[in-house]
Amino acid sequence: MLGELEQEGAAVICDLEAGVGSLLRMSDGHVDVTLAIVEPTVKSIEAATRAAAIASGHGKVIVVANRVRDDSDTELIRSAFPDHDMHVIPYDAAIRRADREGTAPIDFGDSSAGLAAIAQLAHRISRSDPVEAA
Amino acid sequence: MRIAVVGKGGAGKSVVAGTMARLLARGGDKVLALDSDPIPGLAISLGLGPLDTPMLLDAVEKDDNGRWRLKKGIGAARAVQRYSLVGPDGVRLLQFGKTTASGLKDFMGSVNGFYQVVHRLARDDSLSGWTIVGDLPAGPRQTAFDWVPYADKLVLVVEPTWQSILTARRIARISRQRSGVEVVAFGNKLREDGDTDLIEERLGERLGGSLPFDPLVAEADAHGKALIDHAPDSPAVHAIEHLIDAISRRKVSA
Amino acid sequence: MKIAVAGKGGVGKTTISGTLARHLARTGMPVIALDCDTNPMLGVSLGVGPEETDRLGTVRQGLDTGEVEHQPTTQGIVETFGTDAPDGVRLVVVSRIDNIDPG
Numbered sequence: 202m203l204g205e206l207e208q209e210g211a212a213v214i215c216d217l218e219a220g221v222g223s224l225l226r227m228s229d230g231h232v233d234v235t236l237a238i239v240e241p242t243v244k245s246i247e248a249a250t251r252a253a254a255i256a257s258g259h260g261k262v263i264v265v266a267n268r269v270r271d272d273s274d275t276e277l278i279r280s281a282f283p284d285h286d287m288h289v290i291p292y293d294a295a296i297r298r299a300d301r302e303g304t305a306p307i308d309f310g311d312s313s314a315g316l317a318a319i320a321q322l323a324h325r326i327s328r329s330d331p332v333e334a335a
Numbered sequence: 336m337r338i339a340v341v342g343k344g345g346a347g348k349s350v351v352a353g354t355m356a357r358l359l360a361r362g363g364d365k366v367l368a369l370d371s372d373p374i375p376g377l378a379i380s381l382g383l384g385p386l387d388t389p390m391l392l393d394a395v396e397k398d399d400n401g402r403w404r405l406k407k408g409i410g411a412a413r414a415v416q417r418y419s420l421v422g423p424d425g426v427r428l429l430q431f432g433k434t435t436a437s438g439l440k441d442f443m444g445s446v447n448g449f450y451q452v453v454h455r456l457a458r459d460d461s462l463s464g465w466t467i468v469g470d471l472p473a474g475p476r477q478t479a480f481d482w483v484p485y486a487d488k489l490v491l492v493v494e495p496t497w498q499s500i501l502t503a504r505r506i507a508r509i510s511r512q513r514s515g516v517e518v519v520a521f522g523n524k525l526r527e528d529g530d531t532d533l534i535e536e537r538l539g540e541r542l543g544g545s546l547p548f549d550p551l552v553a554e555a556d557a558h559g560k561a562l563i564d565h566a567p568d569s570p571a572v573h574a575i576e577h578l579i580d581a582i583s584r585r586k587v588s589a
Numbered sequence: 590m591k592i593a594v595a596g597k598g599g600v601g602k603t604t605i606s607g608t609l610a611r612h613l614a615r616t617g618m619p620v621i622a623l624d625c626d627t628n629p630m631l632g633v634s635l636g637v638g639p640e641e642t643d644r645l646g647t648v649r650q651g652l653d654t655g656e657v658e659h660q661p662t663t664q665g666i667v668e669t670f671g672t673d674a675p676d677g678v679r680l681v682v683v684s685r686i687d688n689i690d691p692g
Binding site for chain 2: 218219220221222225241242243244247248251254255297300301302303
């Protein structure tokens, strides 16, 4: 039932449980964009590879490289997903502090590199919305 | 000692579980390591490298009702003897396999076999002299669904973030709904002086130990190696040694 | 538009989902933030507060206690089970594992 949760002109963002179990259950529902979140670690790349494979053919997939510190991090992730759209979110100490305090990162303070990158991602996603683009 | 390592995703469960298993084995214990994560990672933390294998496919068969069961004559001891993989320091590893694009359905037998083995471990006397270290996937799900009936202690790994602490509180509450399980909270990736107090206050219990943020842990992961092999003298390994001491000294509360 | 956020535990799904939801809401579109994690934390990243997030009611609870008798609509679910988060985001938590499973 919740798989069908959709509203005209609205965005529904589903934060899924860790792993790929939920994504598998969703794959017969209607998803416009799947964000496969990944860090520059072997294990998270593993999981994101599974997620991207499951989501392929069901809408758009964007690999979101999170907590990226340098070019080698970007390269590590890029080489694991050579053919995917990718969006980089740099490591951001302000976001880490927000998590520590239990505050929303967007409320935490001045816009920092990580927050700016998430704002860009929002822009990118909303521009690709078929309703918006029409 | 029969422990399971639990906590929010990313807290460092596999590194703690794997390093504990290796240290205990070096100390002379017979160690069985259990990975019940559909995307297994304990093999890497043990120094076995990445492993997809669904280990218990041959241990099971379907009964007349089409349900999976362990084959006749296969209990916990024999399952470990035949189907576990031996790694560095003689640690034996059992996992049920890795999820594919079609999920777990191609090896549900192995998943069921694993679940039945861990329940036999809890009930039977087999492997009574063994130390068991279980590594669970993120969150409270498997704790709630009785995937660690053998554990007398849960090592609850907590980072200094509210999400990690709320998760830890939830897991502790759930595990205490069963009797005979002691929860030991272990702080990880601590960076600031106030982090221990912050966790203890919000969690509502003392930490049994803690691990500072240690870049050597990330480095070991980047090389696909076990922490104990990559950086045997790191602050992280020493903190885990202290954790073992702390747990060994504690008595299980009734 | 439906967006699913997936990945290994700890990579930042919830932090990114919550922050994304707030940014999208600021562009003027209505946003429903759906927490599909049985260990729900999305409220924290949205700015609802940690203790408040821990106490939120879930859709599953509501259905189990019979708060909604017949087949609910999307609108109905969001109105009945949702919580207001900043920037007009509406947060809906699907379910939460709080107890050992008796089955």
